[in-house]
Amino acid sequence: MIDQRDVLSAAPPRFTSAEAEQLARQTCGLAGPVAHLDSERDQNFRIDDERRGRFLLKISNAAETEDVLGCETEALLHILATDASLPVTRPCPVEGDHYWASVAGHDGETHFVRLFTFLDGRHERPEALDGAALYAFGVTLARLGRALRGFWHPGAGRRLLWDERYASDLRPLLAHLDDGPRRAVATKALDGYQARALPLLGSLRAQVIHNDFSLDNTLLDDTKRVAGIVDFGDLVHTALMCDVSTALASLLAGRNDPLEVADALLAGYGSVTPFEPDEIAVLVDLLAARLVALVAIAAWRVEQFPDNTAYIMASVESAWAGLSWLDEHGFDSITKSFLQAAPLVRASTVSIAPKRQSSTTDLLERRQSAFGSALSPLSYEHPLRLVRAEGVWLFDAEGNAVLDAYNNVPVVGHCHPRVTEAIDTQARAVNTNLRYLHPNAIELAERLCASMPEGLDVCMFVNSGSEANDLAWRIATAATGGSGGIVTEHAYHGITEAIASLSPEEWVGDRRPDHVETILAPDGYAGRYRADEPDWAERYAAHIDDALAALAERDLRPAAVYVDSGFTSDGILDPPPEYLRELVRRTHDAAALFVADEVQAGFGRLGHCLWGFEKLGIVPDLVTLGKPMGNGYPVAAVIARSDLVDKFAQTTEFFSTFGGNPVACAAGLAVLDVIEDEELVRSAAETGHELHAALDLVGARHDSIGEVRGSGLLLGVALVGDAATRSPDPRLAHRVMNGMRERGVLVGTTGPHRNVLKLRPPLAVRSEHVALVARALGEALEEAGPQ
Ligand code: PMP
Numbered sequence: 001m002i003d004q005r006d007v008l009s010a011a012p013p014r015f016t017s018a019e020a021e022q023l024a025r026q027t028c029g030l031a032g033p034v035a036h037l038d039s040e041r042d043q044n045f046r047i048d049d050e051r052r053g054r055f056l057l058k059i060s061n062a063a064e065t066e067d068v069l070g071c072e073t074e075a076l077l078h079i080l081a082t083d084a085s086l087p088v089t090r091p092c093p094v095e096g097d098h099y100w101a102s103v104a105g106h107d108g109e110t111h112f113v114r115l116f117t118f119l120d121g122r123h124e125r126p127e128a129l130d131g132a133a134l135y136a137f138g139v140t141l142a143r144l145g146r147a148l149r150g151f152w153h154p155g156a157g158r159r160l161l162w163d164e165r166y167a168s169d170l171r172p173l174l175a176h177l178d179d180g181p182r183r184a185v186a187t188k189a190l191d192g193y194q195a196r197a198l199p200l201l202g203s204l205r206a207q208v209i210h211n212d213f214s215l216d217n218t219l220l221d222d223t224k225r226v227a228g229i230v231d232f233g234d235l236v237h238t239a240l241m242c243d244v245s246t247a248l249a250s251l252l253a254g255r256n257d258p259l260e261v262a263d264a265l266l267a268g269y270g271s272v273t274p275f276e277p278d279e280i281a282v283l284v285d286l287l288a289a290r291l292v293a294l295v296a297i298a299a300w301r302v303e304q305f306p307d308n309t310a311y312i313m314a315s316v317e318s319a320w321a322g323l324s325w326l327d328e329h330g331f332d333s334i335t336k337s338f339l340q341a342a343p344l345v346r347a348s349t350v351s352i353a354p355k356r357q358s359s360t361t362d363l364l365e366r367r368q369s370a371f372g373s374a375l376s377p378l379s380y381e382h383p384l385r386l387v388r389a390e391g392v393w394l395f396d397a398e399g400n401a402v403l404d405a406y407n408n409v410p411v412v413g414h415c416h417p418r419v420t421e422a423i424d425t426q427a428r429a430v431n432t433n434l435r436y437l438h439p440n441a442i443e444l445a446e447r448l449c450a451s452m453p454e455g456l457d458v459c460m461f462v463n464s465g466s467e468a469n470d471l472a473w474r475i476a477t478a479a480t481g482g483s484g485g486i487v488t489e490h491a492y493h494g495i496t497e498a499i500a501s502l503s504p505e506e507w508v509g510d511r512r513p514d515h516v517e518t519i520l521a522p523d524g525y526a527g528r529y530r531a532d533e534p535d536w537a538e539r540y541a542a543h544i545d546d547a548l549a550a551l552a553e554r555d556l557r558p559a560a561v562y563v564d565s566g567f568t569s570d571g572i573l574d575p576p577p578e579y580l581r582e583l584v585r586r587t588h589d590a591a592a593l594f595v596a597d598e599v600q601a602g603f604g605r606l607g608h609c610l611w612g613f614e615k616l617g618i619v620p621d622l623v624t625l626g627k628p629m630g631n632g633y634p635v636a637a638v639i640a641r642s643d644l645v646d647k648f649a650q651t652t653e654f655f656s657t658f659g660g661n662p663v664a665c666a667a668g669l670a671v672l673d674v675i676e677d678e679e680l681v682r683s684a685a686e687t688g689h690e691l692h693a694a695l696d697l698v699g700a701r702h703d704s705i706g707e708v709r710g711s712g713l714l715l716g717v718a719l720v721g722d723a724a725t726r727s728p729d730p731r732l733a734h735r736v737m738n739g740m741r742e743r744g745v746l747v748g749t750t751g752p753h754r755n756v757l758k759l760r761p762p763l764a765v766r767s768e769h770v771a772l773v774a775r776a777l778g779e780a781l782e783e784a785g786p787q
Contacts, residue, residue, distance in 0.1 A: 042058055075151055136225050138269035144210055168190070214246060294316065482560075484516070484559060515554075521752075
């Protein structure tokens with residue numbers, strides 16, 4: 001029984017735009033101009049409501065069932081809950097909490113009306129997509145498949161004519177094709193499918209899939225990346241691979257480089273979800289079945305709806321071209337090429353289960369005795385036991401999802417598949433050290449140096465931010481002959497002996513090392529000089545002269561000034577460029593070196609630029625990198641001027657066993673690739689701006705928010721007890737941080753008084769998450785009560 005024929009053979013609804021406008025007003029309370037959009041079997045209208053924005057009103061074909069509508073609605077909500085960064089439309093309730101309403105059509109039939117948020121973007125022709133765009137298309141499709149992996153709804157259990165698993169149902173439709181060579185090609189394609197693919201299909205991975213992820217159903221942005229995924233009307237439970245063959249059929253249309261197109265799509269898809277060998281073995285036949293479906297269903301429908309010929313026949317000629325290409329090149333040679341391009345799953349299964357199962361209480365006790373008393377305490381009053389992560393989401397042992405607005409290490413998103421795959425592949429190939437030649441470290445060093453201002457041309461690999469700062473200190477002291485250090489008053493730069501001395505945040509009591517001086521951090525909100533005073537930033541910078549004088553009094557020459565480009569431990573500050581320019585000028589006048597500590601701020605976090613110091617308009621002598629550099633895999637580096645390293649080399653040889661190992665550098669290279677391909681620096685600026693604005697809105701309702709500050713996706717929310725005196729309120733910050741955690745959003749606290757909420761989400765964070773963060777902050781503040 002082919003129930004899809006009902007929907008395909010029933011006439012599409014025929015509401016006029018004026019009627020749609022009336023429907024929008026009556027059922028959805030929307031008022032505004034209406035534009036008619038194309039649809040194969042439904043009717044779509046765009047509505048511009050001046051107040052509520054732009055929506056899509058969909059009037060379904062009379063043969064559509066509530067089961068299918070329910071399936072579509074729940075699938076979309078499931079996707080948004082699982083991977084909210086996927087650009088799918090959000091269903092909007094139309095009547096009470098119902099997602100559809102029924103209306104009577106001219107045909108006397110009942111039609112369902114639904115409302116969705118409108119997605120912007122353009123339809124593109126296949127030839128507009130270059131290799132990178134095709135790769136990205138594959139990545140998005142695979143992510144959509146992953147987001148749907150755990151979804152089920154009875155409506156997805158239908159038997160669709162567009163489901164390649166039932167391509168044999170197309171046979172009777174071949175009679176609608178002209179009886180000639182083309183029909184023979186289609187018949188041969190179905191024969192091949194039945195002989196080779198059909199016997200394997202039952203054993204392939206199956207789940208609910210979109211099943212029509214084509215250029216017709218995706219909207220692309222200016223860079224040709226998928227900005228909108230629409231039309232979930234073919235959603236069905238079938239072989240996962242049908243998503244790939246369907247996408248491929250669409251991307252090949254009219255192109256003369258089919259193998260290159262397939263290579264890029266398969267590489268992108270497989271970077272997220274590697275293929276099983278049998279999936280690649282059936283791909284040619286699934287592709288052929290899809291192309292036969294396109295020509296046969298069109299031939300059948302055009303007889304029924306001659307008025308709609310142009311729309312129905314739009315993809316037929318290119319489908320025929322695809323079929324004859326498959327026919328000419330043959331199954332074997334194309335499958336061989338697919339097998340070369342497609343990343344495959346590994347045969348072995350890896351168990352990550354701990355040897356001993358433990359309860360959370362048990363782990364808490366064992367943690368204390370295993371690690372001793374010096375280790376930082378666990379975060380949050382109600383500690384987290386995390387077992388899995390993806391994108392901006394962390395999952396605890398009970399399966400609860402928490403939104404990570406705190407961790408900057410997973411800069412491109414937790415467990416980004418391109419990074420995990422790069423680590424995995426390299427770890428299985430070889431892992432050695434820099435005493436042997438390997439391209440990874442060299443390539444990473446070259447790319448990092450190329451991203452820096454001229455003169456910063458040498459890269460030295462280590463394993464942590466602390467080591468990078470320690471090495472920078474050794475270079476600075478060797479190159480200048482000085483031994484004094486200057487840092488901001490509450491800075492943190494790391495854990496080694498030398499660097500703990502340069503980290504006042506960690507000094508206990510008045511333990512100030514003799515060779516270190518501190519300078520005021522440029523806090524224009526609550527510090528000594530306020531942002532509304534003239535030259536406030538330069539006045540802060542001028543304080544370095546006091547520090548230099550204090551060192552000189554003790555007969556110490558300065559070696560280096562260290563500044564964290566995000567002033568993270570000083571409470572997250574965003575001074576104007578004049579501040580650092582002045583500081584660097586005075587540092588150089590004193591013959592000292594300026595070290596930009598990019599361990600926090602680097603890799604795009606501040607938005608607009610890859611490095612925080614670029615945004616601040618200065619050129620440092622040494623740059624230290626760490627934390628996000630491997631997205632969680634330990635890798636860090638010092639980028640230095642070669643003349644400084646030459647002087648250092650006269651005093652010592654340098655080698656770090658793990659520094660620059662091929663696996664760490666594979667992670668580092670993948671991180672740079674993802675930052676580029678997913679344009680994360682730009683999105684850090686844009687989403688950071690949105691987050692800043694959303695936090696400001698919460699601030700407008702709560703006097704205890706003194707200031708929201710920072711840049712890009714490094715933001716601080718200063719909580720105060722009294723808005724007039726700007727007195728810090730660390731207890732409130734502690735309560736709000738825990739209150740947000742209870743609401744499933746992770747943030748931290750920072751600053752000399754620990755009254756500043758620290759927000760540093762992975763750069764993969766999107767607008768949907770911004771709303772969740774702002775809501776959690778508002779609720780946690782309300783719960784914390786009147787201050
Ligand atoms: N510099 C800064 C600015 C940091 O924030 C940190 C870590 N919090 C470090 C250096 C030290 O990095 P690691 O913990 O990797 O040694």
